[in-house]
Amino acid sequence: MENRERPDLTDPELDALLHTWKTPIAPPRLRSAVFPKQSVAWYRRWWAASVRIPLPVAAVVCALLLIAGWQWGTRKERARAESVLNSLASAPPSVTFQGFLPVAELRPRIIRSHHARN
Amino acid sequence: MTPEEAFDLHHQAVFSFVYRLTRKADLAEDVTQDCFLAYLRAPERFDAERGASLKTFLIAIARNLALKHIRDYGREEQMDETEVMISTDSSKALDVSTAVETAVASLPPLQQEALVLFEYEGFTLEEIAAMVDADVGTVKSRLHRARERLRRILAPLERVGDLHGKS
Numbered sequence: 001m002e003n004r005e006r007p008d009l010t011d012p013e014l015d016a017l018l019h020t021w022k023t024p025i026a027p028p029r030l031r032s033a034v035f036p037k038q039s040v041a042w043y044r045r046w047w048a049a050s051v052r053i054p055l056p057v058a059a060v061v062c063a064l065l066l067i068a069g070w071q072w073g074t075r076k077e078r079a080r081a082e083s084v085l086n087s088l089a090s091a092p093p094s095v096t097f098q099g100f101l102p103v104a105e106l107r108p109r110i111i112r113s114h115h116a117r118n
Numbered sequence: 119m120t121p122e123e124a125f126d127l128h129h130q131a132v133f134s135f136v137y138r139l140t141r142k143a144d145l146a147e148d149v150t151q152d153c154f155l156a157y158l159r160a161p162e163r164f165d166a167e168r169g170a171s172l173k174t175f176l177i178a179i180a181r182n183l184a185l186k187h188i189r190d191y192g193r194e195e196q197m198d199e200t201e202v203m204i205s206t207d208s209s210k211a212l213d214v215s216t217a218v219e220t221a222v223a224s225l226p227p228l229q230q231e232a233l234v235l236f237e238y239e240g241f242t243l244e245e246i247a248a249m250v251d252a253d254v255g256t257v258k259s260r261l262h263r264a265r266e267r268l269r270r271i272l273a274p275l276e277r278v279g280d281l282h283g284k285s
Contacts, residue, residue, distance in 0.1 A: 008273055009273055017272050034151055
């Protein structure tokens with residue numbers, strides 16, 4: 001009833017009212033749905049892979065790796081030195097002077113060149 | 119123009135168009151996605167030399183997809199003009215945008231489509247006629263009837279707008 005008494009809207013009034021209706025923004029996931037990432041070879045993915053870890057954890061891991069590397073190096077050096085000492089102590093000498101007699105009489109002989117040809 | 123540039127330029131228009139026709143954000147999202155995938159599958163179907171813009175082409179695809187969905191799954195009950203109650207009680211903090219949305223939703227589908235394409239998407243009568251496969255006169259008539267109907271339905275809102283200084 002009340003509507004009938006009210007004058008209808010003019011064109012500008014109607015246009016102004018119509019444009020108060022706003023639509024939602026299209027969700028950003030639409031783009032990835034339309035343009036999915038191309039499939040990448042496993043080795044490229046592996047090469048480009050990254051791991052996110054907290055900095056304190058990374059620092060502790062680095063320190064542990066350094067300590068482990070240093071200990072491995074010193075232990076290897078020590079083991080090599082010990083093995084050399086052990087081999088020197090246990091193995092019999094391969095060259096001995098047992099039964100060696102010095103020369104009793106020296107007889108030097110001069111060989112001339114024409115004799116040497118024969 | 120690359121497909122990515124076309125997407126960046128027109129995806130919001132396609133989404134808004136379908137949303138205004140269906141008032142369902144998830145459906146608008148699905149139809150927008152299908153619309154661009156259809157374009158990517160056969161970009162040669164868009165022939166710029168035929169005079170139509172890429173936006174017109176994309177909206178036409180979206181319209182067909184939306185109509186197909188409506189055919190397959192049905193449309194929400196159309197409201198009668200008498201059912202569209204616009205409250206003029208300013209103490210209820212009237213949401214003008216929702217009232218306009220409800221009023222547009224009460225229009226018959228063809229009038230609604232013509233109104234959305236003309237008022238919101240900015241197409242000319244000729245472009246709309248080509249898109250919906252109808253005469254320019256028919257589109258003009260649908261648009262006129264839609265506006266007449268909205269004029270009556272939304273009249274109480276203008277009074278509220280006056281009270282609020284047309285904010």
